[in-house]
Structure formats: C-alpha cells, structure tokens
Amino acid sequence: MTDRPVLDPLAATCPAPLEEGERVLLGHGSGGQLSAALMRDVIGPALGPASDGGPLNDAAVIDVGGRRLAFTTDSFVVSPLRFPGGDIGELAVNGTINDLAMMGARPVAISLAYVIEEGLSFDELRAVTESVGRAAAAAGVRVVTGDTKVVGRGAADRLFVNTAGIGLVPDGIALGADRASPGDAVLLSGPIGLHGVAIMSVREGLEFEVEIASDTQPLHRLAAAVLEAAPGAHVLRDPTRGGLASAVNEIAVASGVGIVLDEDAIPVPGPVRAACEMLGLDPLHVANEGKCVAIVREADAQSALGAMRSLPEGQGAALVGRVVADHPGMVTIRTLVGSERIVDMLVGEQLPRIC
DSSP states (O other), rough: OOOOOOOTTTOOOOOOOOGGSSSSOOOGGGSSSSHHHHIIIHHHHHGEEEEEEEOOOOSSEEEETEEEEEEEEEOOOOOSSSEHHHHHHHHHHHHHHHHHTTTOOOEEEEEEEEEEEEEEHHHHHHHHHHHHHHHHHHOOOOEEEEEEEOOTTTSSSSSEEEEEEEEEEETTTHHHHHHHOOOEEEOOOOSSSSHHHHHHHHHEEEEEEEEEEEEEOOOHHHHHHHHHTTOOOEEEEEOOTTTHHHHHHHHHHTTOEEEEEGGSSOOHHHHHHHHHHHOOOGGGSSSOOSEEEEEEGGGHEEEEHHHHTTTGGGGOOEEEEEEEEETTEEEEEEEESOEEOHHHHOOOSSSOOOO
C-alpha cells in the first residue's frame, strides 16, 4: 500500500477572495453606499484638481458671462425600455429636467445621445424618440444637440440614452445638499416607491390587483412653486436611485446634521407597501422618478406644503421629518410602534437598472 500524505486541515489555505473595492459591482450603480464609495474613493480622487471637491448635488451651478447656469448630465439604462407609466425616452427628459430643477434652475435645453445595439428596430427607436419629443415639448425644453453610436449585438442591451441639460438659476437662490440646518422641516412631494415597483413588476412578470405605474414626471414647476413660497429653502433633492433613505442620508452627511423621519407621515401607496412586504423590500430604498424632498425653514413649512399641493405633481405632499443637531450624519425614523431606528443608505443593488 502506498503511503499517502496526511493533510493538516489547519494548514490548508484558500485563495484570497477579491476585495469588494477591487472591481466595479452592479451595486456601485445603486445610488446607495457603494455608489458613494465609488465617487469618494475612485472617481473623485482620480479627477484630482479638475474636480471642485464640493458636495455632490443634482447639478452644478456655474457663472457664465454674469449668468448663473445649472449644468447636469445623466445616463439611462433602464430595462425594459417601456414600463407602466412611461418609457426610457420620457424618463431621460424628466430625469434631466429634475436634476436642474433641484438646483432651482429653469430648464432651457437638453442634449440627447443614443448608444444603440445592433438589431434594435426602427419602430422602437422612433417610438422612444417621439416620447422624448413629447416630454420635452410638454416641459417647454428644447433638444438642441445629440449623438448616436451603434455597438454590436449583446454590447448595450438594445438602447442606452445619455442626456445633458442646462438651465438658468435666478438670483438669490442658493440650494445644496450641504445647506440643511437644525430646526428645518423635511417635506416630501408625494408617495414613494412607485417607479421601482413598476419596473420590477414588468421585469419579473409580477401581477398585482392594481397596476402600479411609474411616477416619472417633470418637477421644475413644483420646484419653482416651493421656492416662491419658501424663498429661503435650503435643499431640494429628487430621491431617485437608493430611494428616500439614500437621499436624506446624503443630505445629513453633506450638511453635518441629523435627520429624524416620521414613519407614519411618509406616504406609501398600499399596493407598493404590499409588494415590498411580499418581496422583502423597504419602500424607503425603492427608487422614485417624480418626487422631491424639500428642506425648508420651519416657519416656511406650511406655505411650501401648500405650494406643492396646489400642483398635480405635489398633491400628496407631506411633512415627513425634521433636521436636528443630534447624531450628525445619521438618519433615524420614529416607527409606527413608537420606537426609533437608524435608516441607512441602500447597501448593494436592490433593483438593478431602474433608470
């Protein structure tokens, strides 16, 4: 009998696993903790002095010839291209307009660039582009430039859309994620979770008793109404990827304040709540595409709420929390049973490819 070596289990070694930071993961596009880490640890430092190093707002505000311009860019890779309540074309226009509106800008013009996978039908491309045109015209925004690229089959999942937008910022408006102050009120323009659940229902073939449609819509008129009613507003933010939880956490960190939400005051539609309970999701982490978080002085809260509710896109507006000096950089929520828990940013990727 041939002698065989005796293996010492304590001496056995396994290949070292890849560290999470060594490669880009799908979760780096979630709008949550991994997205923040990607910007903080990789992209920001790599840009070096070319980046202004300021807070990450929805758009940049720059001075050009004595005029204050808001400038933003975004890419849309949602799957499927069409979903209840909209499609990738309408979503691209509204998303770009909303990023400008969150800086108090009046949107003026956008660009439109396509990365098209070989094999996409002309009918589908035409339908998406017509949707872009309708959404831009309805918002009073012009599409002024663009580009098209075609890649091989399997390289782009049919169609990716990139946009950029510019808008004019009126004098006296100074909004930013770093401007929230203790004592401020936290307002939300309407019910959350609709877009993410609408995308998931189509993608996964789920059927609910009531159809859940995306909330995609332009918010520049609502933002203008809030700023007129509350001229000293501090922050406007659209809680898209990562949902309401990630948006308010970004504000808390950038401003060095705490935020306390009231669970009972946050509007979550019944079908969204039921879908989230069935699938083990937190509505606070589910993406929205037509909602605005406004942080205003307490004295202006009711007038700002009234301004929101006067418009169709803000009829479900509610006061959902307060900015506090305690626990800076942290968000908590008072639950329905009277306890208080920490609300973290989204970890990983809850719903991939939602915008």
